[in-house]
Amino acid sequence: MVKSMSLLLSLLFIVFCHSSANTAVYDVVKLGAKPDGRTDSTRSFLSAWGGACASITPAMIYVPKGRFLLKSATFAGNCKNSDITIRIDGTLVAPSDYRVIGNAGNWLLFEGVTGVSIYGGILDGQGSGLWACKAAGNSCPSGATSLGFTRSKNIVINGLTSLNSQMFHVVINGCQNVNIRGVKITASGNSPNTDGIHVQLSTGVTIMNSGIKTGDDCISVGPGTKNLWIEQIACGPGHGISIGSLGKETQEPGVQNVTVKTVVFTGTQNGLRIKAWGRPSTGFVTGVLFQHAVMNNVQNPIVIDQNYCPRNEGCPGQVSGVQISQVTYQDIHGTSATEVAVKFDCSPKHPCRGIRLEDVKLTYQNKPAESSCANAGGTAYGFVEPTSCL
Numbered sequence: 547m548v549k550s551m552s553l554l555l556s557l558l559f560i561v562f563c564h565s566s567a568n569t570a571v572y573d574v575v576k577l578g579a580k581p582d583g584r585t586d587s588t589r590s591f592l593s594a595w596g597g598a599c600a601s602i603t604p605a606m607i608y609v610p611k612g613r614f615l616l617k618s619a620t621f622a623g624n625c626k627n628s629d630i631t632i633r634i635d636g637t638l639v640a641p642s643d644y645r646v647i648g649n650a651g652n653w654l655l656f657e658g659v660t661g662v663s664i665y666g667g668i669l670d671g672q673g674s675g676l677w678a679c680k681a682a683g684n685s686c687p688s689g690a691t692s693l694g695f696t697r698s699k700n701i702v703i704n705g706l707t708s709l710n711s712q713m714f715h716v717v718i719n720g721c722q723n724v725n726i727r728g729v730k731i732t733a734s735g736n737s738p739n740t741d742g743i744h745v746q747l748s749t750g751v752t753i754m755n756s757g758i759k760t761g762d763d764c765i766s767v768g769p770g771t772k773n774l775w776i777e778q779i780a781c782g783p784g785h786g787i788s789i790g791s792l793g794k795e796t797q798e799p800g801v802q803n804v805t806v807k808t809v810v811f812t813g814t815q816n817g818l819r820i821k822a823w824g825r826p827s828t829g830f831v832t833g834v835l836f837q838h839a840v841m842n843n844v845q846n847p848i849v850i851d852q853n854y855c856p857r858n859e860g861c862p863g864q865v866s867g868v869q870i871s872q873v874t875y876q877d878i879h880g881t882s883a884t885e886v887a888v889k890f891d892c893s894p895k896h897p898c899r900g901i902r903l904e905d906v907k908l909t910y911q912n913k914p915a916e917s918s919c920a921n922a923g924g925t926a927y928g929f930v931e932p933t934s935c936l
């Protein structure tokens with residue numbers, strides 16, 4: 547009875563969501579995947595992809611309820627159609643031994659695909675073993691990104707949950723027109739390099755209505771990002787939303803036209819951050835709007851740091867080449883966990899230009915916080931506390 551009910555529901559889903567009669571459906575269980583969490587189902591998923599990709603009509607890959615063990619898999623493009631829906635009702639589980647995928651770079655990678663939409667699903671990266679290895683200071687694999695899209699366009703990720711990735715949870719690299727909505731990302735607050743969503747070399751990425759709790763940046767924005775829209779995000783624990791690190795390479799494309807609005811940061815290391823290496827680079831940041839942010843006990847609510855130099859290697863005595871301009875902070879309020887809530891530490895060679903602070907109120911222990919500026923130019927409008935040092 548239960549079985550026939552769920553079959554009926556699946557059929558209804560297919561009928562309502564893909565009324566075009568010629569949608570080809572590839573159910574991974576029918577292709578041999580086992581929902582037992584133990585049997586390696588990688589081949590069945592790849593064969594579902596192979597079918598969907600070769601289909602000349604729109605295709606759907608269906609993953610029923612249950613836990614499916616998957617090793618590293620690349621879902622490669624040059625498909626015959628540009629309308630592939632992946633509907634996931636179950637959980638995809640990475641091997642519990644982190645070494646199996648730890649050096650693969652990615653766990654699940656889509657490469658060179660067009661028109662792929664993922665609805666629902668839970669990805670369980672089982673990263674805690676690798677985090678423990680790293681914490682013990684042993685030599686460990688660097689770890690895999692749970693879900694990567696590279697050189698792809700017209701991508702939708704809707705309603706996905708990603709748990710405990712080894713490294714980054716989601717990476718969008720070299721893509722165009724990517725719509726990420728309603729995702730939930732969770733890893734322990736002290737897990738290393740478990741960034742929530744990383745975007746780089748990509749144009750037209752939208753990230754909305756998502757909750758991200760992690761041990762590194764909730765969202766990080768790398769070189770070559772254009773027309774990025776981030777809205778309605780809950781971030782924390784984590785390191786905040788970061789444009790950067792930028793300027794690590796001497797030749798590097800810039801970041802332009804980024805909107806970050808309606809974000810709540812809770813107990814994070816940073817709020818709204820721009821971060822660049824203290825070394826020469828062609829990189830730049832221009833046209834950023836940070837709007838409507840709430841800070842709850844955030845260590846560095848507003849920060850530009852152009853002196854990033856981890857382990858003091860390759861930058862001492864040099865200054866950042868990254869030119870930062872036209873950055874607006876509008877309606878940012880809440881509490882700072884440290885005295886200095888606004889810090890602009892810009893490059894002496896390429897001072898920050900066109901910083902605009904408008905309606906900012908950040909307190910530290912119920913008193914106005916402080917601000918600190920180096921090589922930063924701009925203007926304050928409306929009520930601004932801490933008093934602007936621009």
Ligand SMILES: *[C@@H]1O[C@H](CO)[C@@H](O)[C@H](O)[C@H]1NC(C)=O
Pocket residue numbers: 750772773774775803805
């Ligand atoms: C900036 O990016 C947004 C999407 O985030 C886009 O709608 C807008 O047209 C872009 N503006 C320019 C000037 O390219």
